Amino acid sequence: xxxxxxxxxxxEIAQKTRSSASKLxxxxxxxxxxxxxxxxxALESARDDILQANIADCEAATADGIAKPLxxxxxxxxxxxxxxxxxxxxxxKLADPVGKVQIHRExxxxxxxxxxxxPLGVLGIIFEARPEAAxxxxxxxxxxxxxxxxxxxxxxxxxxxxxxxxxxxxxxHTAVNPDVVQLLTTREQTIELLQLDKYVDLIIPRGSNxxxxxxxxxxxxxxxxxxxxxxxxxxxxxxxxAKAVTIAVDAKTQYPAACNAIETLLVHASIAADYLPxxxxxxxxxxxxxxxxxxxxKILHHLTAATAQDWETEYSDLILxxxxxxxxxxxxxxxxxxxxxxxxxxxxEDLAAAETFLGLVNAAGVYHNCSTxxxxxxxxxxxxxxxxxxxxxxxxxxVGLEGLVTYKYQMIGDGHIVASxxxxxxxxxxxxxxx
Amino acid sequence: xxxxxxxxxxxEIAQKTRSSASKLxxxxxxxxxxxxxxxxxALESARDDILQANIADCEAATADGIAKPLxxxxxxxxxxxxxxxxxxxxxxKLADPVGKVQIHRExxxxxxxxxxxxPLGVLGIIFEARPEAAxxxxxxxxxxxxxxxxxxxxxxxxxxxxxxxxxxxxxxHTAVNPDVVQLLTTREQTIELLQLDKYVDLIIPRGSNxxxxxxxxxxxxxxxxxxxxxxxxxxxxxxxxAKAVTIAVDAKTQYPAACNAIETLLVHASIAADYLPxxxxxxxxxxxxxxxxxxxxKILHHLTAATAQDWETEYSDLILxxxxxxxxxxxxxxxxxxxxxxxxxxxxEDLAAAETFLGLVNAAGVYHNCSTxxxxxxxxxxxxxxxxxxxxxxxxxxVGLEGLVTYKYQMIGDGHIVASxxxxxxxxxxxxxxx
Numbered sequence: 001x002x003x004x005x006x007x008x009x010x011x012e013i014a015q016k017t018r019s020s021a022s023k024l025x026x027x028x029x030x031x032x033x034x035x036x037x038x039x040x041x042a043l044e045s046a047r048d049d050i051l052q053a054n055i056a057d058c059e060a061a062t063a064d065g066i067a068k069p070l071x072x073x074x075x076x077x078x079x080x081x082x083x084x085x086x087x088x089x090x091x092x093k094l095a096d097p098v099g100k101v102q103i104h105r106e107x108x109x110x111x112x113x114x115x116x117x118x119p120l121g122v123l124g125i126i127f128e129a130r131p132e133a134a135x136x137x138x139x140x141x142x143x144x145x146x147x148x149x150x151x152x153x154x155x156x157x158x159x160x161x162x163x164x165x166x167x168x169x170x171x172x173h174t175a176v177n178p179d180v181v182q183l184l185t186t187r188e189q190t191i192e193l194l195q196l197d198k199y200v201d202l203i204i205p206r207g208s209n210x211x212x213x214x215x216x217x218x219x220x221x222x223x224x225x226x227x228x229x230x231x232x233x234x235x236x237x238x239x240x241x242a243k244a245v246t247i248a249v250d251a252k253t254q255y256p257a258a259c260n261a262i263e264t265l266l267v268h269a270s271i272a273a274d275y276l277p278x279x280x281x282x283x284x285x286x287x288x289x290x291x292x293x294x295x296x297x298k299i300l301h302h303l304t305a306a307t308a309q310d311w312e313t314e315y316s317d318l319i320l321x322x323x324x325x326x327x328x329x330x331x332x333x334x335x336x337x338x339x340x341x342x343x344x345x346x347x348x349e350d351l352a353a354a355e356t357f358l359g360l361v362n363a364a365g366v367y368h369n370c371s372t373x374x375x376x377x378x379x380x381x382x383x384x385x386x387x388x389x390x391x392x393x394x395x396x397x398x399v400g401l402e403g404l405v406t407y408k409y410q411m412i413g414d415g416h417i418v419a420s421x422x423x424x425x426x427x428x429x430x431x432x433x434x435x
Numbered sequence: 436x437x438x439x440x441x442x443x444x445x446x447e448i449a450q451k452t453r454s455s456a457s458k459l460x461x462x463x464x465x466x467x468x469x470x471x472x473x474x475x476x477a478l479e480s481a482r483d484d485i486l487q488a489n490i491a492d493c494e495a496a497t498a499d500g501i502a503k504p505l506x507x508x509x510x511x512x513x514x515x516x517x518x519x520x521x522x523x524x525x526x527x528k529l530a531d532p533v534g535k536v537q538i539h540r541e542x543x544x545x546x547x548x549x550x551x552x553x554p555l556g557v558l559g560i561i562f563e564a565r566p567e568a569a570x571x572x573x574x575x576x577x578x579x580x581x582x583x584x585x586x587x588x589x590x591x592x593x594x595x596x597x598x599x600x601x602x603x604x605x606x607x608h609t610a611v612n613p614d615v616v617q618l619l620t621t622r623e624q625t626i627e628l629l630q631l632d633k634y635v636d637l638i639i640p641r642g643s644n645x646x647x648x649x650x651x652x653x654x655x656x657x658x659x660x661x662x663x664x665x666x667x668x669x670x671x672x673x674x675x676x677a678k679a680v681t682i683a684v685d686a687k688t689q690y691p692a693a694c695n696a697i698e699t700l701l702v703h704a705s706i707a708a709d710y711l712p713x714x715x716x717x718x719x720x721x722x723x724x725x726x727x728x729x730x731x732x733k734i735l736h737h738l739t740a741a742t743a744q745d746w747e748t749e750y751s752d753l754i755l756x757x758x759x760x761x762x763x764x765x766x767x768x769x770x771x772x773x774x775x776x777x778x779x780x781x782x783x784e785d786l787a788a789a790e791t792f793l794g795l796v797n798a799a800g801v802y803h804n805c806s807t808x809x810x811x812x813x814x815x816x817x818x819x820x821x822x823x824x825x826x827x828x829x830x831x832x833x834v835g836l837e838g839l840v841t842y843k844y845q846m847i848g849d850g851h852i853v854a855s856x857x858x859x860x861x862x863x864x865x866x867x868x869x870x
Contacts, residue, residue, distance in 0.1 A: 022771075026794040105816055111805060113815060120827055121797065201827045222828050243850035250852035336457075358845050359461040362556065370546060370848030379853070380548060380844070381540055381866035392555055392636045393657050394829065397844045409815070409832045410793050413805030415678035417685035418814075431816035 010192045013182050014149065014199035017122050020177035021147030025119045027175055029096040035174040036092040036139055042170025043085050043135065046162065050081060053162035054131060061129075061155045073130045074155050084132035091139040094383045097401040098145045103409075104435040108427060111413040112434075117405045119145030121201040124193050124221065128207050129153025134163050138181055140384055144404035149193060149200065151184040161185075194219035202404070204387050209314065224403060226390035228314050228340040229259025231372045234331040234357065237268040238350030241275050243369060245282050247347055248320075250371040253286045257316045259388060260343050260365075260375040264311060264321045266331045269295070272324050276300050288318045295324040311338045328353055332360050339363055341390045343375040343397075364390055364397035445627045448617050449584065449634035452557050455612035456582030460554045462610055464531040470611040471527040471574055477605025478520050478570065481597065485516060488597035489566060496564075496590045508565045509590050519567035526574040529818045532836040533580045538844075539870040543862060546848045547869075552840045554580030556636040559628050559656065563642050564588030569598050573616055575819055579839035584628060584635065586619040596620075629654035637839070639822050644749065659838060661825035663749050663775040664694025666807045669766040669792065672703040673785030676710050678804060680717050682782055683755075685806040688721045692751045694823060695778050695800075695810040699746060699756045701766045704730070707759050711735055723753045730759040746773045763788055767795050774798055776825045778810040778832075799825060799832035 024032075043050070054076040061074055103115035123146050127133045134150055141148035152160040160183055168178035184193065193200065197220045204224045205215040213227040233251050235244045251262040267275060276299045283290055291306040300322075310321040311334070325331045328346075335344050343365035346357040354368040365375045375398060377385025382400025389396050395403040420427050459467075478485070489511040496509055538550035558581050562568045569585055576583035587595040595618055603613035619628065628635065632655045639659045640650040648662040668686050670679045686697040702710060711734045718725055726741040735757075745756040746769070760766045763781075770779050778800035781792040789803040800810045810833060812820025817835030824831050830838040855862050 022795055107809070107814065107816065246850060246852055250854050254852070254854050360457055363843070365844045365846065367846040368848070370846055370851040371853050373853035374542070374846055379542065379864065381542065381864065392841055394841055396841055406827055406829055406831055408798070409800045411800065411802040411805055411809055413803070415681060416805040417681055417689070418806050418808035419685050419689050429814065429816065
């Protein structure tokens with residue numbers, strides 16, 4: 001399946017990363033933390049170079065007529081850089097996800113099984129034109145014992161080069177080989193990277209929904225991330241109306257571009273006439289455009305009509321679709337049909353209804369009486385977030401450092417063979433847990 | 436991406452399975468165990484029908500000139516059926532993998548986060564012509580709260596139909612809707628099944644390496660399993676020669692068709708002249724054909740020469756390739772290049788060498804002084820095995836019931852919103868673990 005020419009320099013880069021990462025994988029926590037501190041210091045020393053490179057990136061982007069929100073992301077001032085370096089030191093303080101013993105079991109006398117966490121190997125991380133993302137990603141990769149191949153947005157190329165140069169400079173005085181960090185610079189390399197399933201163990205794409213979907217559809221490497229974030233808030237007939245208004249406003253407006261903001265509000269028919277006018281007043285005060293199905297339009301006039309298309313749209317904007325449902329079962333069915341399995345919430349004082357909702361809704365996060373905007377690795381207390389996954393298999397939801405490790409089974413014996421446990425005089429296994 | 440016609444009956448089958456599985460997902464352990472016992476009793480009652488159906492399958496297969504090993508797998512006598520029914524009751528006794536609380540954390544006063552295991556949803560299981568596999572699979576699916584769409588080998592079609600009929604009959608008197616179990620009968624349906632990523636959460640293919648690879652290459656649904664099982668045994672310079680002979684014989688001959696049997700033996704140059712003649716004598720006594728590289732041929736005469744092709748071949752037979760290496764680093768490099776990340780072992784009395792090997796070899800199982808044949812869910816003490824995965828991400832290695840569940844984050848508040856935790860008067864998170 002690999003279509004990359006064996007002579008390609010990218011394969012060589014990937015092999016070099018893999019080889020140096022295998023040594024990083026077995027380093028002590030202390031050695032990794034020393035490397036992380038060395039990165040922080042090197043970034044501090046290279047501050048002027050990095051900021052100057054960023055000014056050049058910003059000038060070039062301005063000449064190309066970059067959109068204002070993108071420009072703001074691209075821009076790296078002294079303050080942002082200082083925060084990013086503080087973030088590196090925070091990663092140093094996180095618990096080491098490698099070397100955790102998950103299973104420790106005696107299989108028979110003298111035959112011991114352990115399941116121990118270990119790094120994945122090499123991460124491929126493709127991110128948008130936000131230079132400080134490179135700093136965060138590298139520190140998380142090294143803390144988790146992984147090599148990392150970075151590809152930043154093309155507008156940030158000078159900034160990323162200055163940052164990676166400083167990082168490699170910092171690592172050169174540590175136990176970590178600077179080859180564990182690589183920076184790609186062309187779009188062609190991104191496409192090639194997706195083919196390198198022999199050398200890259202996980203792809204984390206950060207960017208637009210369509211970009212993430214492109215990555216998911218064009219690689220055999222596991223992808224951590226999510227394309228859509230279509231989240232719902234269901235206002236049950238047993239809802240406290242004040243809470244239902246407050247939570248809806250937060251979930252829609254606190255940061256509408258976030259993947260955990262709601263797109264559709266489902267309202268039980270028996271509470272709709274009381275609730276919807278209050279909701280509409282609050283949403284209008286927050287400049288939210290409301291769209292609704294026919295039944296909603298009978299309560300809230302002058303609405304844009306919601307079509308089937310609305311139920312499957314992530315607006316990422318101050319727009320909210322509203323649908324009236326006749327039962328909690330209808331709400332759950334709508335969510336399981338149109339939701340992207342990200343985060344789904346119910347507002348109700350009826351505990352049985354809440355339990356039904358949390359049990360039957362299929363999503364990484366199922367919430368009761370709180371805003372969907374809590375779905376985030378930092379808010380969950382993970383200390384860092386490497387992505388949010390909407391897949392069914394773990395890791396799912398907001399993923400912290402533990403998403404960058406896997407495990408190995410280690411078995412240690414003293415000449416033990418399987419033949420001893422079969423046949424007429426078969427020995428028995430003891431299967432005695434030691435932790 | 437789905438190319439299946441929306442009017443296809445298979446889509447309807449899958450939707451029905453999914454819908455009934457969502458109710459199974461929230462049943463108590465007791466209700467699931469009652470259903471499992473009902474299946475055991477129904478299979479006992481239908482014993483004669485099942486055995487008769489199997490006789491018809493066997494007669495048809497004989498007429499078609501089925502190979503002897505396949506015939507033995509297809510044949511289901513009273514004894515095999517009784518064992519399979521006992522296996523159902525054993526699954527009933529296993530711990531419920533659903534509902535385990537992995538994280539229980541106070542995020543702030545009154546805002547509680549839990550991570551709880553839950554079923555995946557619907558499993559698609561494609562197995563060879565071994566009818567009792569259907570019995571084991573269904574009981575594991577129900578125990579883990581999942582719906583299951585089965586496709587058995589075409590030679591076993593009458594047997595599987597009789598088995599599934601009995602299972603559905605048994606379930607009809609329980610809290611579990613018989614629709615959670617479905618049987619497909621045609622090859623075309625298998626191809627269609629692989630397209631149903633909206634309705635099927637995990638595919639478990641059992642069968643030949645090429646079939647598993649076909650499945651992996653033709654579905655977006657996660658696949659649990661492995662194509663190749665190319666395992667190595669490395670005899671280090673610090674090996675105890677007697678142990679090295681015994682372990683090699685067990686790992687090669689105890690069940691050569693198993694995926695965890697070794698294909699290649701790597702021997703350190705400094706011990707080869709002592710070790711290889713003893714190994715060859717033991718292997719010849721067990722009718723093993725030896726192949727070797729040039730250096731091996733200088734010690735063991737009249738060998739078949741091993742070519743590069745041998746290093747990447749799973750013989751699944753009494754054939755062993757031998758290569759002499761100059762260092763443990765060379766052995767590890769060979770394994771990381773040619774191994775299928777299944778199970779890899781070292782024989783040595785040198786603990787530092789063992790530690791290096793266990794740390795640097797990239798495989799689901801890394802063993803010291805024991806046979807690779809221990810890589811198995813029952814031997815690990817999992818009580819059941821749903822497959823062995825050679826992927827890098829968890830679940831990895833032999834997978835028990837825990838491989839059939841995922842998790843959800845549940846967040847319960849009392850009107851909590853994210854806006855309270857931002858800005859000038861931001862509240863702080865407590866992040867206090869409650870377990």
